[in-house]
Amino acid sequence: MAEKMLELQNVCKTFNPGTINEKVALNGLNLTLNAGDFVTVIGGNGAGKSTMLNAVAGVWPIDEGKITIGGVDVTGLPDYKRASLIGRVFQDPMTGTAATMQIEENLALAYRRGKPRLPFKTQISKAEREMYKERLSILDLGLEDRLTAKVGLLSGGQRQALTLLMATLQTPKILLLDEHTAALDPKTAEKVLNATEKVVSKAGLTTMMITHNMRDAIAHGNRLIMMSEGRIILDISGEEKKNLTVETLLHKFEEVSGEEFDNDQALLSK
Numbered sequence: 001m002a003e004k005m006l007e008l009q010n011v012c013k014t015f016n017p018g019t020i021n022e023k024v025a026l027n028g029l030n031l032t033l034n035a036g037d038f039v040t041v042i043g044g045n046g047a048g049k050s051t052m053l054n055a056v057a058g059v060w061p062i063d064e065g066k067i068t069i070g071g072v073d074v075t076g077l078p079d080y081k082r083a084s085l086i087g088r089v090f091q092d093p094m095t096g097t098a099a100t101m102q103i104e105e106n107l108a109l110a111y112r113r114g115k116p117r118l119p120f121k122t123q124i125s126k127a128e129r130e131m132y133k134e135r136l137s138i139l140d141l142g143l144e145d146r147l148t149a150k151v152g153l154l155s156g157g158q159r160q161a162l163t164l165l166m167a168t169l170q171t172p173k174i175l176l177l178d179e180h181t182a183a184l185d186p187k188t189a190e191k192v193l194n195a196t197e198k199v200v201s202k203a204g205l206t207t208m209m210i211t212h213n214m215r216d217a218i219a220h221g222n223r224l225i226m227m228s229e230g231r232i233i234l235d236i237s238g239e240e241k242k243n244l245t246v247e248t249l250l251h252k253f254e255e256v257s258g259e260e261f262d263n264d265q266a267l268l269s270k
């Protein structure tokens with residue numbers, strides 16, 4: 001039996017309960033990820049994809065259910081007490097890194113997170129710098145030769161790739177990617193996705209990647225889940241995943257949910 005890395009059991013979350021803005025975002029969600037699973041997550045706008053990742057990260061308490069990460073019950077833990085288990089990258093290339101700091105300073109900050117022994121002021125040893133170079137070269141974006149460049153000079157794609165590296169520098173139990181290439185042009189998005197693939201496979205990271213692009217969801221990872229109304233309505237892996245097409249996915253969605261897929265971007269992208 002493969003090791004369970006993430007388990008969501010009957011997770012429920014309602015926003016603004018008891019008001020006219022009440023919204024059931026997660027409705028008895030169940031999901032188990034094995035160590036090394038790379039799961040792509042798709043679903044229409046408002047399906048609960050980001051809310052699922054926020055529940056894992058502990059952004060707010062869930063109403064019902066249980067969440068374990070790497071065998072640790074984190075259900076009652078606030079976000080900062082489970083942060084060391086999790087790596088996250090969001091959509092906006094400007095948010096994950098500090099623009100006025102150098103590439104190696106950004107990496108050093110990520111490396112020092114939760115390690116009080118290391119001086120906070122960036123004193124970077126030779127060995128550490130070599131380690132950064134090696135990690136940066138995995139991205140295949142030429143950043144390994146620009147350690148002292150200010151991050152503000154980098155492109156959006158380079159910044160997202162650097163954010164990804166920072167999020168995984170301390171090998172999290174689970175990596176959460178929320179449309180981390182959606183703000184990039186198609187060519188750059190492709191590069192960042194390739195970098196993601198390399199970083200994930202190199203460390204064997206258990207990963208959830210939300211994307212609005214069905215082709216990307218099919219092309220990456222070993223498993224694909226589709227969400228609708230706060231639940232998982234499709235869970236496809238193995239050979240079936242490899243043989244998927246956008247057409248089959250749309251057909252399956254309509255079959256299972258009884259409605260049409262409402263996310264125009266999914267159809268229009270690429």
Ligand SMILES: Nc1ncnc2c1ncn2[C@@H]1O[C@H](COP(=O)(O)OP(=O)(O)O)[C@@H](O)[C@H]1O
Nearest residue numbers: 015023025043044045046047048049050051052
């Ligand atoms: N912090 C919040 N406060 C109120 N409603 C929220 C909040 N976060 C999400 N929602 C609502 O929950 C539903 C699911 O949202 P979300 O998980 O962001 O969808 P997705 O990422 O699949 O597009 C939506 O109706 C959204 O408006």
Ligand SMILES: [Mg+2]
Nearest residue numbers: 049050051178
């Ligand atoms: Mg979202």
